Structure formats: C-alpha cells, structure tokens
Amino acid sequence: MKRSAGRLAICALALGAVAACSSGDLGSGSALPRNANIPIGESGTTPIEHIIVIVQENRSFNNLFAQFPGATDTITGKEKIGKGKKAKVQSIALTQVPLEDKQNLNHLYKSYKIAYDDGKMDAFNQIIFQANGQMEGKKPYQYVQQSDIKPYWDMASQYALANNMFQTQGSGSFTAHQDLIRGGTEIDTQGDSLIDDPDNSKAWGCDSPYGTVTSLINGMKFTHNGGPFPCTKNFQGSGASYMTLRDLLDAKSVSWKYYVPQLADYQPGAIWNAFDVISPVRYGPEWGTNVDWPEKNVLTDIPNGNLPAVSWVIPDESNSDHPGYASDTGPSWVASVVNAVGESSYWDSTAIVVLWDDWGGFYDPVAPPKHDKQGGPGFRVPAIVISPYAIPGDISQTVYGFGSVVRFIEDTFDLGRLGTTDATSKSISDMLNYSQKPRAFKPIGSKYSREYFLHQKPSGLPVDTE
Numbered sequence: 001m002k003r004s005a006g007r008l009a010i011c012a013l014a015l016g017a018v019a020a021c022s023s024g025d026l027g028s029g030s031a032l033p034r035n036a037n038i039p040i041g042e043s044g045t046t047p048i049e050h051i052i053v054i055v056q057e058n059r060s061f062n063n064l065f066a067q068f069p070g071a072t073d074t075i076t077g078k079e080k081i082g083k084g085k086k087a088k089v090q091s092i093a094l095t096q097v098p099l100e101d102k103q104n105l106n107h108l109y110k111s112y113k114i115a116y117d118d119g120k121m122d123a124f125n126q127i128i129f130q131a132n133g134q135m136e137g138k139k140p141y142q143y144v145q146q147s148d149i150k151p152y153w154d155m156a157s158q159y160a161l162a163n164n165m166f167q168t169q170g171s172g173s174f175t176a177h178q179d180l181i182r183g184g185t186e187i188d189t190q191g192d193s194l195i196d197d198p199d200n201s202k203a204w205g206c207d208s209p210y211g212t213v214t215s216l217i218n219g220m221k222f223t224h225n226g227g228p229f230p231c232t233k234n235f236q237g238s239g240a241s242y243m244t245l246r247d248l249l250d251a252k253s254v255s256w257k258y259y260v261p262q263l264a265d266y267q268p269g270a271i272w273n274a275f276d277v278i279s280p281v282r283y284g285p286e287w288g289t290n291v292d293w294p295e296k297n298v299l300t301d302i303p304n305g306n307l308p309a310v311s312w313v314i315p316d317e318s319n320s321d322h323p324g325y326a327s328d329t330g331p332s333w334v335a336s337v338v339n340a341v342g343e344s345s346y347w348d349s350t351a352i353v354v355l356w357d358d359w360g361g362f363y364d365p366v367a368p369p370k371h372d373k374q375g376g377p378g379f380r381v382p383a384i385v386i387s388p389y390a391i392p393g394d395i396s397q398t399v400y401g402f403g404s405v406v407r408f409i410e411d412t413f414d415l416g417r418l419g420t421t422d423a424t425s426k427s428i429s430d431m432l433n434y435s436q437k438p439r440a441f442k443p444i445g446s447k448y449s450r451e452y453f454l455h456q457k458p459s460g461l462p463v464d465t466e
Contacts, residue, residue: 046434047389048412049349052298052311052341053405054334055180057173057322058107058360059144061165061380064152066094066143070395072163074365077141078122089122094141094363099148099331103139104324105361106130108196109215109222109375112170112359115140116379119367127361140363151331151446152384155338155354158442159390160431166368167358167378168402168421169217171195174204174230176357176402177274180312181258182244183403184374184420187228188236192216193374198230205276206231206283217375233279244278245310245406246286248415255308257301261316261458262293272314296453302340310409313337317461319453323360325461332448338386340450342441348388351412351432353405355383369399377401385431388438394431401425 066073079092105111106127117123124140146153168179174197178185185194193216198204200212214227232239249256260273275281275291295314301307321330334354341350359379368377383400403421408428410417417423 046412046429046432047349047438048351048387048432050307050309050311050341050346050351051409051412052307052313052337052350052352053180054313054315054337054352054354055177056315056330056334056354056356057320058358059321059323059356059382060359060362060364061163061366061382062094062364063143063360063362064149064356064382065156065161067146068153068156068161071161072366075143077124077363077365078120079125079138079141080117080120080123083126089120092125092138092141094143095138096145097142099144099321099328100326101142101144102324102326103142104322105136105140107172107359107361109169109171109217111361112375112378115363116170116367121365121367124361124363136361140361142362148328149331151335151444152354152382154444155335155384155386156382157393159387159392160385160394160396162383162385162396162398162400162428162431164366164397165355165381165383165400165404167376167381169193169195169374169376170368170378171358171375172197173272173357174198177272177314178277179402179421180357180405181246181274181278182242182418182420183401183406183422183425186374186420187216187239187242189241190218191373192218192223192227194227194230195222195375196224199225203276204230205273206233206279207276217373219373220371222375230277231279231282232277239279242278243418244275245409245415245418246275246278246281246290248410248418249310249413252413252415254310254413254415256290256310257298257308258291258312258314259295259298260291260293260312260314261295263460274312294458296456298337299340299450299454302337302344302346305345307341307344307346309413316456317459318456321356323362329448329452332446333453335444335446336448336450336453339443339446342443347441348438351385351387351389351408353383353385353408353428355405356381383428385428387432388441389432389434389436390439391431391433391436392439396428396431398426398430400428404428 075094081088111127115124127136195217196215198212213225216223216227228234318327319329319333403425406422
C-alpha cells in the first residue's frame with residue numbers, strides 16, 4: 001500500500017504549511033489522507049515491546065533518496081547568483097557521487113539560514129565553507145548513487161519511509177542528538193535553547209574542558225557562545241527541568257540502553273554521547289551500564305536475549321555515513337542490526353527507526369514548516385520504520401519531527417509527556433498497522449556481514465565534530 005506525493009513537480013512543498021501537501025504545525029496533520037481504519041494504538045496497548053532508534057550521520061533526505069520511486073525528490077536544484085534585489089535564481093544539476101565522497105560541508109545554524117533563504121531553498125551555494133571562508137558553490141548539490149546505499153533502499157521499499165521528517169533544529173549533531181532523547185533543547189523558562197556546537201570540539205558534554213560554552217537561540221535571536229557549560233548541572237536550576245526520556249523510562253521501570261562507541265583518547269563516548277550532557281547519568285550508576293559501550297554490544301545483546309525495551313544505537317565513526325570519512329560500511333552496519341533483530345525472537349514485538357541526525361549541508365528541495373523559537377524546524381532527513389507491523393511500501397506524507405520519535409516511545413510505553421516537541425508532533429505510529437498479521441522477516445542484503453562488525457577494530461574517532 002503506497003501513499004505517495006509523487007515527484008517534486010506533483011507536490012512542491014513550501015514554507016508555512018509544507019504548502020500544497022500539508023497543513024498546520026509540525027506533525028499536526030497528514031500531507032495526504034491516512035487510512036482511518038488502520039489502528040495505530042493507544043498508549044501502552046500496542047504489540048510493540050521494543051523500540052530501537054538507529055542514528056546515522058549528516059545526510060539530507062534528497063542526498064540519500066533522490067530518484068526513490070514515489071518520494072518527493074529532485075536531481076535538479078536551485079542556486080542563487082548574487083545578493084539583494086539583483087540576485088537571480090537558476091537551476092543546477094545535482095551530481096551523483098559515491099557514499100565514500102570525501103566532502104564535509106558546513107551545516108550549522110548560520111548555514112541553514114543562508115540555504116533556507118526565507119523558505120525559497122535556493123542559496124545552498126552561498127553557504128560559507130569554514131575551512132577557507134569561501135562560498136561552497138556546487139558542493140551541496142549532490143546525491144549518493146543508489147548502488148552504494150542499496151540496504152537503505154531495500155528497507156524503505158519493504159517497510160515504511162517518512163517523506164517529511166524534519167530535523168528539530170536547523171543545525172548540527174550536538175543539538176540533534178539532544179532532540180532525539182528529549183525532543184528539544186530549551187534550558188530555561190525564558191525559552192533559550194541550545195544550538196550548534198559547544199566551542200570546544202574535544203568533548204560535547206560534562207567531560208568538556210573547563211571554560212567550554214554553548215550557543216543559544218530564542219526566536220530569531222542567535223547568541224554565539226552565550227550559553228552555559230554543556231552539562232545540566234550548569235544549567236539554570238541545575239537542569240532540573242531539562243528532563244529526557246531516561247527520566248520517564250526510569251520512573252516506569254522501563255529498561256533502556258544507549259549503545260555508543262568508546263573513544264580512545266577521551267572519556268568513553270564523550271565526543272558523541274547525548275547522555276554526556278545529562279549530569280545525573282554521567283555521574284550516576286547508569287554511566288557504563290545503561291549507557292553502554294562499545295556500540296557493537298547491541299549485536300550480542302539481541303541474540304543473547306538482553307535487548308532492552310528502548311535502545312539508541314550510535315555508530316562508530318567509520319560506520320556512520322558521515323561525509324568526509326570515506327567509508328562505505330554504514331548501510332551494512334545498519335543492516336546488521338536490523339538482521340539481528342529480524343532473525344531473533346524479538347522481531348514480532350519490535351519497531352526499528354533508522355534516521356540521520358542532521359542535513360549535513362546537502363541540498364534538499366523541501367522547505368520546512370513555519371519556524372519556531374528553537375531555530376527550526378530544520379531540513380528534511382531520511383527516516384525508515386522497520387517492523388513486522390510497518391505498512392509495506394508506505395511513503396508517509398505526514399509531517400514529522402524528532403519529537404515524533406520521542407512521542408512514539410512515550411505512547412508505546414505509556415510514559416506521559418516531556419512537554420517539548422513531543423507534545424506538538426505527530427507520532428510515527430501511523431506508519432504502523434497493528435491489525436495486520438506480523439510479517440515474516442526477509443534479511444537485508446549487505447556488502448559487509450555481522451561478523452565483520454563484531455571483529456572490526458574501533459576507529460577511536462568521534463562520530464561527528466559538528
């Protein structure tokens with residue numbers, strides 16, 4: 001059952017309402033009518049007992065799914081020549097590149113604002129490359145060749161693909177990973193939210209060097225390096241209001257793990273570990289237990305019957321799909337985790353969400369919904385829902401954000417609400433049909449095997465540095 005907006009020419013989404021295809025705020029409705037007869041379950045009443053969120057790195061939706069049948073995509077972008085009233089917009093052909101392409105692009109808030117261009121999505125070429133201070137030009141206008149990411153296309157074809165998943169904020173990985181454990185980054189009652197990276201890239205949380213500071217956004221006001229040290233004990237009120245899913249899960253005694261690489265030169269997972277920001281976790285008994293390293297432990301926990309109810313899976317740098325690392329192992333890494341679940345007793349009770357944390361600086365033709373005070377929503381990122389209850393071949397036109405994933409977890413385990421974007425986002429549960437008979441699992445083919453990753457030496461490098 002494929003519900004699709006078709007090609008970009010059929011459904012040209014634009015600022016304000018994801019225009020011709022949706023209405024309302026982020027996640028408040030569907031771009032195309034969903035099947036009202038498909039039960040999506042009330043809180044705590046679904047067959048799902050395990051949710052795994054696999055977080056890959058830095059890819060826009062169009063970068064991975066250009067030319068995917070039924071998706072809103074393009075291989076011809078828009079670039080802005082000049083500035084002001086004399087500026088002109090012209091078409092530019094996107095270049096097809098290998099997944100191993102070595103370009104790493106600027107994708108922090110300032111770059112997002114430039115590319116967004118008040119919803120016209122035409123100034124990606126005017127983003128300033130941090131390394132040399134020059135405009136990036138044609139570099140953002142590329143998409144990955146299908147043969148390199150076949151496992152992702154196979155997953156999307158067999159299960160459900162979100163056509164309109166928007167990053168919570170128009171920024172990079174630091175805040176994106178926070179959004180995936182809590183739905184937003186507000187740190188005080190004035191509405192100030194974390195955005196971009198702390199000013200020291202060696203560690204992004206409580207393990208950061210002394211004097212590290214964060215940046216803030218409130219509405220359209222961006223304050224570079226005007227925020228606190230990136231650890232909740234340094235937030236207003238010692239971060240008591242900065243709750244995460246961990247608080248809700250622990251309160252209901254629902255098991256969870258955050259699988260993350262161990263880094264060679266710093267604290268375990270310190271450069272990319274969202275819970276390194278959360279002081280009670282970093283300095284409590286859940287550090288090294290619930291926050292579990294190395295990340296490949298997920299591949300042994302599943303067959304050994306130790307999979308928790310909720311999991312986040314953060315890859316090693318070399319398996320992350322991060323541009324610039326010149327590696328092609330990411331799709332196989334994800335396939336290995338999916339296959340481990342599919343071939344285990346967990347399959348009939350599991351939903352796997354595969355998504356990419358931010359846009360990576362790559363072109364996408366679809367303007368996000370109307371802006372909020374957190375500096376978002378950001379650009380589209382790919383999201384695939386894999387489950388025996390996923391609607392086969394579905395291309396969901398519902399507008400989602402990272403709060404949609406948080407809400408799905410909350411509803412599945414009857415946790416209540418954090419009150420961030422989880423309260424205003426549409427759950428991804430409408431990509432599932434709980435009345436259908438659980439589908440038998442069909443293994444996802446991949447270039448590298450599960451054994452490859454079990455024996456792979458850790459890179460010792462951060463998953464991301466921006």
